[in-house]
Amino acid sequence: MRRIWRANTVTVTVLAVLLALVVGAVLIVFGNEEVLGEYGYFFAQPGTPLGDSLRLVAEGYANLFKGSIVDPSAVSGAIAGTNNWSLVFSPISETLTYTAPLIFTGLAVALAFRAGLFNIGAHGQVIMGCVGGAVVGFGLPLPPGLHPIAALLGAALGGAALALIAGVLKARTGAHEVIVTIMLNYIAFWFLQWIITKPGVHDPTRTDAISKTIDNTAKLPSLGNGLRINLGIVLGVLAAAGVAWLLNRSTKGFEMRAVGLNPDAARTAGMSVGGAYVLAMGLSGALAGLGGGVVVLGTASDLTGQVAGTIGFDGITVALLGRGRPWGVVASAVLFGALHAGGNRMQQVSHLAIDLVTVVQAVIVIFIAAPALVKAIFRLRQPGGGLSTGLAKGW
Amino acid sequence: MANDHIDLVVEPGEIHALLGENGAGKSTLMNILYGLLHPDEGEILVDGTARRFRGPGDAIDAGIGMVHQHFMLVPVFTVTENVMLGAEATRAGGLLDRASARERVLAVSQRYRLPVDPDAEVADLPVGVQQRVEIVKALVREVDLLILDEPTAVLTPQETDELLDVMRGLKESGKSIVFITHKLREVKAIADRITVVRRGAVVGTARPDASEDELASLMVGRTVKLTVDKAAATPGDPVLSVRDLSVYDDRGHEAVSGTSLEVRAGEVLGVAGVQGNGQTELVEAIMGLRPVADGTIELNGTDLAGRSTKAILRAGVGYIPEDRSVDGLVRDFTVAENLILDQYDRAPYASGVALRPAAISEAAKEWIAEFDVRTSSADTPVGTLSGGNQQKVIVARELARQVKLLIAAQPTRGVDVGSTEFIHARVVRERDNGAGVLLVSSELDEVLALADRIAVMYGGKILATVPADTPRERIGLLMAGVTEEAA
Numbered sequence: 001m002r003r004i005w006r007a008n009t010v011t012v013t014v015l016a017v018l019l020a021l022v023v024g025a026v027l028i029v030f031g032n033e034e035v036l037g038e039y040g041y042f043f044a045q046p047g048t049p050l051g052d053s054l055r056l057v058a059e060g061y062a063n064l065f066k067g068s069i070v071d072p073s074a075v076s077g078a079i080a081g082t083n084n085w086s087l088v089f090s091p092i093s094e095t096l097t098y099t100a101p102l103i104f105t106g107l108a109v110a111l112a113f114r115a116g117l118f119n120i121g122a123h124g125q126v127i128m129g130c131v132g133g134a135v136v137g138f139g140l141p142l143p144p145g146l147h148p149i150a151a152l153l154g155a156a157l158g159g160a161a162l163a164l165i166a167g168v169l170k171a172r173t174g175a176h177e178v179i180v181t182i183m184l185n186y187i188a189f190w191f192l193q194w195i196i197t198k199p200g201v202h203d204p205t206r207t208d209a210i211s212k213t214i215d216n217t218a219k220l221p222s223l224g225n226g227l228r229i230n231l232g233i234v235l236g237v238l239a240a241a242g243v244a245w246l247l248n249r250s251t252k253g254f255e256m257r258a259v260g261l262n263p264d265a266a267r268t269a270g271m272s273v274g275g276a277y278v279l280a281m282g283l284s285g286a287l288a289g290l291g292g293g294v295v296v297l298g299t300a301s302d303l304t305g306q307v308a309g310t311i312g313f314d315g316i317t318v319a320l321l322g323r324g325r326p327w328g329v330v331a332s333a334v335l336f337g338a339l340h341a342g343g344n345r346m347q348q349v350s351h352l353a354i355d356l357v358t359v360v361q362a363v364i365v366i367f368i369a370a371p372a373l374v375k376a377i378f379r380l381r382q383p384g385g386g387l388s389t390g391l392a393k394g395w
Numbered sequence: 396m397a398n399d400h401i402d403l404v405v406e407p408g409e410i411h412a413l414l415g416e417n418g419a420g421k422s423t424l425m426n427i428l429y430g431l432l433h434p435d436e437g438e439i440l441v442d443g444t445a446r447r448f449r450g451p452g453d454a455i456d457a458g459i460g461m462v463h464q465h466f467m468l469v470p471v472f473t474v475t476e477n478v479m480l481g482a483e484a485t486r487a488g489g490l491l492d493r494a495s496a497r498e499r500v501l502a503v504s505q506r507y508r509l510p511v512d513p514d515a516e517v518a519d520l521p522v523g524v525q526q527r528v529e530i531v532k533a534l535v536r537e538v539d540l541l542i543l544d545e546p547t548a549v550l551t552p553q554e555t556d557e558l559l560d561v562m563r564g565l566k567e568s569g570k571s572i573v574f575i576t577h578k579l580r581e582v583k584a585i586a587d588r589i590t591v592v593r594r595g596a597v598v599g600t601a602r603p604d605a606s607e608d609e610l611a612s613l614m615v616g617r618t619v620k621l622t623v624d625k626a627a628a629t630p631g632d633p634v635l636s637v638r639d640l641s642v643y644d645d646r647g648h649e650a651v652s653g654t655s656l657e658v659r660a661g662e663v664l665g666v667a668g669v670q671g672n673g674q675t676e677l678v679e680a681i682m683g684l685r686p687v688a689d690g691t692i693e694l695n696g697t698d699l700a701g702r703s704t705k706a707i708l709r710a711g712v713g714y715i716p717e718d719r720s721v722d723g724l725v726r727d728f729t730v731a732e733n734l735i736l737d738q739y740d741r742a743p744y745a746s747g748v749a750l751r752p753a754a755i756s757e758a759a760k761e762w763i764a765e766f767d768v769r770t771s772s773a774d775t776p777v778g779t780l781s782g783g784n785q786q787k788v789i790v791a792r793e794l795a796r797q798v799k800l801l802i803a804a805q806p807t808r809g810v811d812v813g814s815t816e817f818i819h820a821r822v823v824r825e826r827d828n829g830a831g832v833l834l835v836s837s838e839l840d841e842v843l844a845l846a847d848r849i850a851v852m853y854g855g856k857i858l859a860t861v862p863a864d865t866p867r868e869r870i871g872l873l874m875a876g877v878t879e880e881a882a
Contacts, residue, residue, distance in 0.1 A: 250748045251740040258736065259724045266724040268684060268714070269737035270705030 067345025099337030103236030115280030118334030121181025123312025124188030129292025132158025159289020167281025171274030284392025460533030634831035665846025726778030783814030
């Protein structure tokens with residue numbers, strides 16, 4: 001993983017995103033049978049298919065932009081007084097709403113990476129965070145102000161508890177955290193399916209598998225009238241600042257980084273390698289759990305089988321794109337949030353499947369994982385020929 | 396640049412020594428010859444024809460074989476299997492033809508007087524024999540030029556003599572040998588011609604009758620002191636007492652079996668021995684890095700049993716681990732971060748859980764100056780420094796604080812001569828300041844230069860503790876496990 005980051009400059013990251021959008025454009029064209037059909041007459045009328053393709057792609061990406069950042073027509077409408085100002089802020093609100101949980105899961109994976117652990121279990125930890133947050137959210141009668149704090153605490157504990165199983169097993173027995181966390185993902189998933197049907201959690205007024213509704217006192221306060229954006233995004237940025245401080249400015253972070261880069265040297269210098277693994281995994285799980293908490297206390301109102309969505313797995317992607325650094329995670333979470341929000345509009349207006357956005361995300365990550373490919377495409381110079389595999393050992 | 400316009404000519408039937416300090420570019424040059432690396436400029440001529448090697452396979456076809464410093468053998472395979480690996484003889488239907496391969500191993504081993512058992516499993520063979528297998532491997536492929544990369548680093552003095560005999564035999568049968576080393580005595584003993592490499596360039600050629608001083612100054616670029624100046628030791632009370640210690644290695648074998656030793660304040664106890672005779676495990680057990688199976692370890696009279704490495708370091712022990720890139724440094728950390736690697740959570744480098752970057756960089760600057768670490772800044776990743784400077788970072792870290800006991804394991808392995816002189820002087824200074832020093836080194840010359848008493852370790856035991864002026868032949872015999880009574 002570290003080698004991947006070292007080979008990736010910011011340039012490569014940006015170029016990877018651009019390349020992915022190009023791949024997305026090709027897919028948009030291939031997805032449209034009408035335009036695709038025009039290519040049959042390419043040599044007779046080359047202008048038609050090319051022009052139509054361009055138009056199609058431009059329209060799709062314009063809607064991606066309008067859905068995620070701002071729609072110029074809403075701005076002029078608001079100035080003219082024909083529509084509400086909230087329509088202007090709605091795209092950015094949507095983007096940041098999707099961003100918030102991704103910051104948490106991205107930080108979770110990044111923190112574990114820095115300590116040398118590959119936390120594939122963010123998904124399961126998000127689920128436990130959802131359960132922890134929701135149970136406190138509808139189970140404990142608390143006053144507003146205190147309630148969301150308690151519910152977030154429940155979410156963090158839920159995620160941390162699951163992650164600690166992997167952390168402790170790794171520290172004590174050397175069990176590989178990748179295998180353990182993958183398995184814990186299944187356990188968490190089926191635990192959620194089970195618990196939402198059980199009395200005390202299940203909503204007795206419903207026949208389907210759904211939990212009680214979370215008390216309004218526990219919800220995260222909204223940041224704008226009529227908008228979905230809530231305190232979660234602020235908490236996410238604060239969490240990034242906290243993780244940045246922890247990693248770079250604290251003794252525990254120093255330990256975790258040292259263990260992540262060279263556990264043997266860390267141990268020889270008197271550090272507790274197992275202790276660092278447990279701490280990193282616990283914090284990672286807590287962050288992922290908070291990601292789940294932000295979902296259930298922010299946008300969802302109850303637990304369903306699919307409440308956690310894919311934010312756990314997206315966290316891995318976000319952490320990779322953010323190169324394992326807290327502020328990089330924030331930036332890539334915003335990008336993914338924007339792709340998601342814009343993808344919704346693309347689907348509604350341009351009738352392009354939202355899955356396209358998922359493909360674009362995946363392609364970004366493939367390019368990130370293969371920096372040599374991006375460099376070759378753009379013919380970036382290799383300092384010191386970093387590509388050749390070093391076979392020769394020794395002095 | 397690791398190699399800068401090097402010219403090297405090896406005649407048939409010649410032993411050509413390539414002499415240079417660690418990091419001078421000898422390995423790079425040989426890896427080019429063997430096709431592992433590709434030259435940016437220049438060419439390789441074999442028997443007068445220019446050849447271009449895409450990989451070791453091409454080099455072998457051209458008659459060039461190489462025995463690497465780190466053996467390229469599969470431990471769980473037999474000698475025959477290892478020799479046939481990469482050029483497997485097959486019978487009809489693609490089945491392995493072990494029998495004919497075994498015949499060829501036997502033939503080569505008899506012809507060149509290299510006794511090996513073709514059916515032995517490599518993991519069970521002593522290091523010297525494993526090396527022989529590597530040579531057989533090359534000879535089976537009918538090479539004319541054999542490159543031996545630091546072949547004596549892992550051998551006892553006696554095994555070294557045997558290897559030199561083998562080399563003479565190969566030379567008689569017309570093979571050429573490139574012998575890479577930094578050990579002057581061996582070069583003088585065997586080479587027909589000597590090429591000295593420094594900083595990637597050939598700085599001179601010499602005949603074997605040149606004096607060691609001449610060769611050393613050619614190699615380093617200035618006059619070198621081959622001995623360490625030190626006054627007689629004034630030993631005090633014991634600092635470290637190890638009694639009846641037993642320790643297991645990673646595979647669960649007893650690596651240290653019932654060993655005792657004592658290091659007194661103000662003396663250097665040198666532990667001599669061929670690598671892999673329990674020295675590593677002994678040191679790791681003292682440092683709390685490996686469980687003690689039996690026996691006691693006392694520091695200034697306090698039992699260290701069950702103490703963590705951190706507590707042992709805090710009790711006044713400085714530790715220079717034997718493999719700096721594995722145990723000593725975090726390569727991607729900066730010089731400053733590595734300088735506080737075992738002090739990061741103590742004042743003044745931290746208050747509570749917060750690091751204090753100002754205090755850290757101040758201390759780093761001071762130590763970089765005091766210990767002559769050549770780095771562009773304290774924020775440079777330590778992995779970009781030369782081996783000698785990396786080692787000085789570790790020495791600075793461990794000696795910048797007051798220590799009662801210094802454990803230095805292979806303190807100058809892979810370190811240039813200049814840094815070696817510096818590190819040796821610092822070790823002696825620690826001793827003169829009243830610290831006890833436990834020096835573990837597989838370089839007998841280093842032990843002889845620094846130690847006030849020498850403990851020879853063999854097969855997990857200290858065979859004998861002898862005065863520093865004991866003849867090296869006697870120590871050599873002890874390193875091979877031969878005690879007085881048996882001899």
